Amino acid sequence: MHSSDGVPVLRVVVVDDEELMRSGLQIILGSAPDIDVVATCDGPDARATVTRHRPDVVLLDIQVPGIDGLAVLAQLRALTPPPVVAMLTAFASDDFVHTALHQGAAGYLLKDTDPEQLLWEVRALASGGRPLSSSVAPSIIDGYLAHSTGTKGAAHAVDALSPREQRALTLLGHGLTNTQIAERLQLSPSTVKDHLSALMTKLGCDNRVQAAVIAERAGLLDRPRDRA
Numbered sequence: 001m002h003s004s005d006g007v008p009v010l011r012v013v014v015v016d017d018e019e020l021m022r023s024g025l026q027i028i029l030g031s032a033p034d035i036d037v038v039a040t041c042d043g044p045d046a047r048a049t050v051t052r053h054r055p056d057v058v059l060l061d062i063q064v065p066g067i068d069g070l071a072v073l074a075q076l077r078a079l080t081p082p083p084v085v086a087m088l089t090a091f092a093s094d095d096f097v098h099t100a101l102h103q104g105a106a107g108y109l110l111k112d113t114d115p116e117q118l119l120w121e122v123r124a125l126a127s128g129g130r131p132l133s134s135s136v137a138p139s140i141i142d143g144y145l146a147h148s149t150g151t152k153g154a155a156h157a158v159d160a161l162s163p164r165e166q167r168a169l170t171l172l173g174h175g176l177t178n179t180q181i182a183e184r185l186q187l188s189p190s191t192v193k194d195h196l197s198a199l200m201t202k203l204g205c206d207n208r209v210q211a212a213v214i215a216e217r218a219g220l221l222d223r224p225r226d227r228a
Contacts, residue, residue, distance in 0.1 A: 038053045039055075059109075132209070164185070178193055178196065196208075
């Protein structure tokens with residue numbers, strides 16, 4: 001779907017038990033010309049609503065009356081094709097975060113996120129990003145660090161990347177989106193997406209968080225982001 005001026009429009013469904021929160025998110029997201037909140041609903045209606053509207057992105061609260069938000073996540077991920085689902089919640093419990101990501105959530109965002117940042121994160125979700133609120137990211141990184149490639153192994157893995165792939169990995173590790181990385185490297189977003197896909201395959205990573213951990217272990221994040 002495109003807007004009147006030809007800009008691609010991202011279709012979003014908001015699932016939350018509070019009508020006021022649903023209305024507020026609809027106003028915030030709808031303020032962007034490239035985002036259209038096609039429906040809002042509570043948890044029990046989520047599967048039917050998403051099936052009917054086929055959104056690009058679903059923002060889902062983790063605690064909704066009548067049904068567990070994680071159960072809703074499982075229902076939505078079982079659809080064919082499954083939508084991109086990110087948790088948008090007030091709860092930052094490590095258990096919630098790890099369980100949601102393990103069950104297929106593409107991101108974990110908190111409701112106190114700055115509105116402008118939320119718009120960027122929805123766009124990142126639609127383009128394959130996996131955004132995490134800054135307050136929950138450390139626990140995810142720590143969890144992967146405890147079970148992932150050691151420093152020597154990470155450095156060896158990174159050495160196998162091309163210089164451009166190493167720069168892209170560094171920027172990814174600093175939390176930049178594909179669009180922001182493309183701007184920094186003066187490449188098209190599609191080229192950056194290809195670079196990231198290739199480097200993650202070389203590193204044996206399933207997602208951006210694992211790649212960021214390897215970047216940290218290899219020392220790529222020791223230099224400031226503006227010199228990456």
